Each structure stands twice: as structure tokens, then as C-alpha cells.
Amino acid sequence: xxxxxxxxxxxxxxxxxxxxxxxxxxxxxxxxxxxxxxxxxxxxxxxxxxxxxxxxxxxxxxxxxxxxxxxxxxxxxxxxxxxxxxxxxxxxxxxxxxxxxxxxxxxxxxxxxxxxxxxxxxxxxxxxxxxxxxxxxxxxxxxxxxxxxxxxxxxxxxxxxxxxxxxxxxxxxxxxxxxxxxxxxxxxxxxxxxxxxxxxxxxxxxxxxxxxxxxxxxxxxxxxxxxxxxxxxxxxxxxxxxxxxxxxxxxxxxxxxxxxxxxxxxxxxxxxxxxx
Amino acid sequence: xxxxxxxxxxxxxxxxxxxxxxxxxxxxxxxxxxxxxxxxxxxxxxxxxxxxxxxxxxxxxxxxxxxxxxxxxxxxxxxxxxxxxxxxxxxxxxxxxxxxxxxxxxxxxxxxxxxxxxxxxxxxxxxxxxxxxxxxxxxxxxxxxxxxxxxxxxxxxxxxxxxxxxxxxxxxxxxxxxxxxxxxxxxxxxxxxxxxxxxxxxxxxxxxxxxxxxxxxxxxxxxxxxxxxxxxxxxxxxxxxxxxxxxxxxxxxxxxxxxxxxxxxxxxxxxxxxxx
Numbered sequence: 001x002x003x004x005x006x007x008x009x010x011x012x013x014x015x016x017x018x019x020x021x022x023x024x025x026x027x028x029x030x031x032x033x034x035x036x037x038x039x040x041x042x043x044x045x046x047x048x049x050x051x052x053x054x055x056x057x058x059x060x061x062x063x064x065x066x067x068x069x070x071x072x073x074x075x076x077x078x079x080x081x082x083x084x085x086x087x088x089x090x091x092x093x094x095x096x097x098x099x100x101x102x103x104x105x106x107x108x109x110x111x112x113x114x115x116x117x118x119x120x121x122x123x124x125x126x127x128x129x130x131x132x133x134x135x136x137x138x139x140x141x142x143x144x145x146x147x148x149x150x151x152x153x154x155x156x157x158x159x160x161x162x163x164x165x166x167x168x169x170x171x172x173x174x175x176x177x178x179x180x181x182x183x184x185x186x187x188x189x190x191x192x193x194x195x196x197x198x199x200x201x202x203x204x205x206x207x208x209x210x211x212x213x214x215x216x217x218x219x220x221x222x223x224x225x226x227x228x229x230x231x232x233x234x235x236x237x238x239x240x241x242x243x244x245x246x247x248x249x250x251x252x253x254x255x256x257x258x259x260x261x262x263x264x265x266x267x268x269x270x271x272x273x274x275x276x
Numbered sequence: 277x278x279x280x281x282x283x284x285x286x287x288x289x290x291x292x293x294x295x296x297x298x299x300x301x302x303x304x305x306x307x308x309x310x311x312x313x314x315x316x317x318x319x320x321x322x323x324x325x326x327x328x329x330x331x332x333x334x335x336x337x338x339x340x341x342x343x344x345x346x347x348x349x350x351x352x353x354x355x356x357x358x359x360x361x362x363x364x365x366x367x368x369x370x371x372x373x374x375x376x377x378x379x380x381x382x383x384x385x386x387x388x389x390x391x392x393x394x395x396x397x398x399x400x401x402x403x404x405x406x407x408x409x410x411x412x413x414x415x416x417x418x419x420x421x422x423x424x425x426x427x428x429x430x431x432x433x434x435x436x437x438x439x440x441x442x443x444x445x446x447x448x449x450x451x452x453x454x455x456x457x458x459x460x461x462x463x464x465x466x467x468x469x470x471x472x473x474x475x476x477x478x479x480x481x482x483x484x485x486x487x488x489x490x491x492x493x494x495x496x497x498x499x500x501x502x503x504x505x506x507x508x509x510x511x512x513x514x515x516x517x518x519x520x521x522x523x524x525x526x527x528x529x530x531x532x533x534x535x536x537x538x539x540x541x542x543x544x545x546x547x548x549x550x551x552x
Binding site for chain 2: 108112113114115116138140143169170172173175176177178186187188189190191192193194195196204207209
């Protein structure tokens with residue numbers, strides 16, 4: 001570690017890059033903490049005031065906008081990065097790099113009261129495949145995933161190196177918009193989950209908790225956007241896994257907030273065989 | 277409330293019953309808090325020590341036994357109730373009533389690191405349908421469901437009165453042991469979840485978060501036992517919902533730790549129509 005550090009000090013450029021990436025991670029962490037504190041307060045107030053009025057959730061439906069505002073304010077104050085966000089699209093500030101933001105991944109869960117959603121933040125200077133920093137944080141239980149390109153990925157400080165489970169655990173997107181193939185995939189393994197937050201579920205593939213995250217919908221109407229994916233994409237790649245598109249080709253996406261792709265994310269290449 | 281209280285004071289027997297049920301709830305609450313504290317410590321130690329060794333989970337696999345021991349000790353110390361538990365079967369102590377215990381519902385989630393599991397505690401003096409007290413607590417986010425027969429059910433102190441959601445939210449058990457019908461049910465609604473803790477998911481039906489919990493397996497091999505069900509059964513009944521068996525007849529079960537039943541739990545009778 002020391003030798004590596006000295007080497008990097010000697011090669012001036014890499015040390016600057018690493019410093020910047022760590023600074024970005026710290027910025028992401030501050031954004032996440034602020035969003036999390038706000039949401040926890042809002043959540044307890046929501047369940048206090050409106051339970052029994054049905055799960056309509058009107059007061060909490062704007063949590064996405066509220067969390068987005070918090071993050072954008074932080075990024076605009078501290079950097080010159082462009083921002084790509086689900087709600088607001090691309091905010092071009094003339095920066096070299098772009099922060100890809102999903103302030104709450106799993107909004108339906110948050111609105112309904114299913115305790116499983118996260119904040120997802122990534123940084124790239126190119127397309128999805130060029131993502132350099134990824135940060136995902138479970139807002140309920142504080143589990144935190146982070147990755148820097150070329151430096152591995154970590155869950156709560158522990159380096160991730162997933163192995164396929166003996167009995168597979170798959171997460172499969174289902175419902176009336178799911179592609180029929182989804183139901184075949186959901187009949188393969190011993191355990192199936194469908195948890196409602198792609199960023200968190202793909203991060204769990206990176207942690208070896210799940211072996212596959214599968215989302216395929218009719219005409220890709222409900223499929224994933226780069227804002228949902230960018231952070232967990234890097235977290236999984238750096239853990240040694242891979243993300244494929246609906247044709248099982250390695251996934252890439254442009255910085256287009258509207259583009260959608262079907263996804264198969266695996267912790268190990270061998271898992272892909274069951275889909276072929 | 278005061279008038280009701282005076283009436284009950286006048287009719288001596290009911291006031292005794294109500295006091296006993298509240299005492300049982302308090303006992304359940306103490307058990308849950310003790311289990312929860314222990315599990316949270318264990319969980320942070322587990323993720324500290326063994327992440328990266330794969331999701332084998334050997335050190336945490338005994339959490340069921342450990343939590344069961346905690347609860348049984350409390351119940352034996354404070355009452356003469358019989359105890360029916362998943363691991364130990366029926367402990368007959370000659371009491372009139374029986375505590376039905378699932379110390380951790382969603383053990384696979386706990387072992388794998390999926391943050392969704394609960395403790396489930398119930399009290400009956402007859403079969404499942406005679407359950408008088410039900411208590412379910414999410415160990416991760418502290419959400420607490422409780423019910424006393426004839427007194428309604430509550431989530432974090434708020435009385436539950438669920439309405440079907442405009443776009444249905446179903447929870448469906450899937451995987452290689454799921455009955456083929458499961459995949460048809462999972463293609464009906466806008467949103468499908470499969471969260472891995474029946475007691476918590478059925479409680480969420482009671483809260484109107486989910487409209488249906490559906491579990492049907494080949495030869496009922498993975499289907500639910502009375503230990504999984506008793507507490508959330510009462511919580512849902514008292515909220516106005518109903519639980520049916522695999523033939524869509526109202527469910528009942530004897531105090532047999534080995535018996536298993538397929539389940540369809542709904543927050544409103546209208547939801548059942550989509551299954552017919």
C-alpha cells in the first residue's frame with residue numbers, strides 16, 4: 001500500500017486523479033447524509049399524519065424533487081460538474097465531468113412504505129462505461145457501497161469479491177409490464193426476490209448477496225435509465241461482475257436521461273449461462 | 277373510550293381479559309427488543325468479519341436458535357404459557373394458552389444480508405383462528421405491528437384500515453419450488469415484490485402497502501407454517517382483511533409445527549376476484 005502510494009506520488013498525474021475521486025466520494029457522502037436525514041424526518045412525519053388515509057402518499061410524492069434539490073445545490077456550490085438527473089435532465093455547466101444522479105432509487109417503495117430504497121450518485125467524463133466514481137447508500141439501514149474505477153468496490157469499508165451462491169438467489173422484475181421471459185427466469189433458482197430498487201439490488205449482486213439482477217420489460221418501457229444504473233454499474237464492474245443488455249451484450253449507455261435498457265447483471269460469468 | 281372502560285370495569289371478566297392481552301403485548305415487546313438488540317450487534321460484527329468470504333453465513337446461521345432461546349427464556353420466566361416454536365416444536369407447560377413464536381421470520385434474508393426480516397409472536401388458546409394477540413416487528417427499521425382480537429390492529433400506534441390501491445401491489449413467492457400459478461399471479465398487477473418475510477409482508481397487506489400476499493408451492497413443500505403466520509394472521513384480520521388457503525377457503529391451522537398451507541392474504545375481498 002505504501003509502495004503503491006509512493007509510486008503514485010512519483011507519477012504526479014495519477015495521484016491528482018485519485019485525490020479528485022476521493023474528494024468526489026466525500027462530496028457524494030455529504031449529499032447522501034443530507035438527503036437521508038431529511039427523508040427520515042419526512043418518513044416519520046408521513047406515517048404519523050396520513051396512515052389510514054390509504055397509500056395515496058400525496059405529501060411524500062415530492063420526495064424525489066426534494067432530494068434532487070438538496071444534491072444539486074451541493075454539487076453546484078462545490079464543483080463545476082455538469083449534472084444529469086432523472087427529473088431535470090442534463091444541466092450543462094461547461095464542466096469536463098458529469099454527476100449522474102438518482103436522488104431516490106426505489107421511489108415507489110418510499111412512497112408506499114416499503115423500507116428499501118437508496119440514493120445513487122456517479123461521476124463520469126464519458127459514457128456509462130467511463131464511470132469513474134460510484135456511490136450507493138441504503139437510506140433505511142445505512143449500508144453504503146462505493147467504487148472508484150480501477151480501485152475495487154467496497155461495502156461498509158469491506159472490499160467486495162463475490163462468488164456465486166451454491167443455490168442461486170435472483171432478483172427479477174415482474175408485473176404486467178415485465179417481458180414473459182422474466183417469469184421463466186424467476187422459476188430457475190431456489191430463491192427469488194423482487195425488491196424494487198435496481199441500484200441497491202445491483203449493488204447486492206456486487207456483494208454476492210444476489211447472483212443475478214434481471215429486468216426485461218415490454219418494449220423496454222419500464223427498463224432502466226443511466227440515472228438508475230451508473231453508480232451500481234461501476235460498483236459491480238469493480239467487484240468483478242458484469243452488466244449486460246437485453247441481448248446479453250455488454251451494456252453501455254450515452255448520457256441521455258430518456259434512454260432505457262433491459263438489464264442482466266451477474267456477479268460471475270457462469271451465472272449468465274442459465275439465461276442462454 | 278371512558279364509557280367503554282367503565283362498562284368493562286362493570287363487566288369484570290372482559291377487563292381482566294383486556295389487561296392480560298395488554299400484558300402479553302408488553303411481554304412480546306420486551307422479547308422483540310432483546311432479540312433486536314442482539315441481532316443488530318451480531319449483524320455489524322458479521323459484516324465486519326466475514327464479508328468477502330462469500331454468503332455462506334456460517335456464523336450467522338444460528339441466529340434463529342439464539343433469538344428463540346432469548347424469547348423462550350423470557351416467556352418461561354414470566355408466564356406458564358405453552359410455547360410453539362419452529363425449531364423446538366411444542367413445549368407443553370400445562371398452560372391454558374400457547375405462545376406461537378417465529379424468532380426470525382425471513383432467516384434467509386438475515387443470513388444473506390437482505391435487510392428485511394422480523395420477529396413474530398402470537399398468543400392463542402385454540403387454533404390459528406382463535407389467536408388473541410399478534411405482534412410483528414421489523415428488526416431493521418423498527419416498524420411495529422400489533423393486534424388484539426376485537427380491538428383492531430395498529431402500525432406504530434396508528435390504527436390500520438387498508439383500502440385496495442388503484443394499481444395493485446402484489447407480493448408473490450417465486451423460484452423453482454413455486455407453483456406455476458404464481459407466475460400468472462405475478463403478471464397481473466403494476467407492481468410485484470417478493471421480499472422474503474411472510475409475516476412482514478402479510479402485515480404490510482394489513483397496512484394497505486400491499487394488496488395481496490400470495491404463496492403457493494409444489495406440494496406445499498415450502499408453504500407456510502402456523503409459526504410464520506399466527507401473528508400477521510390476526511393483524512390482517514383485525515385490519516379488515518382475510519387469509520385464504522390454496523383453495524381460496526378461509527384459512528385455519530391446528531397447533532402443529534409441521535403443517536404447511538398455501539396462502540392468499542388480501543386487504544379487501546375485491547382483490548380475491550383477480551385470482552378466480
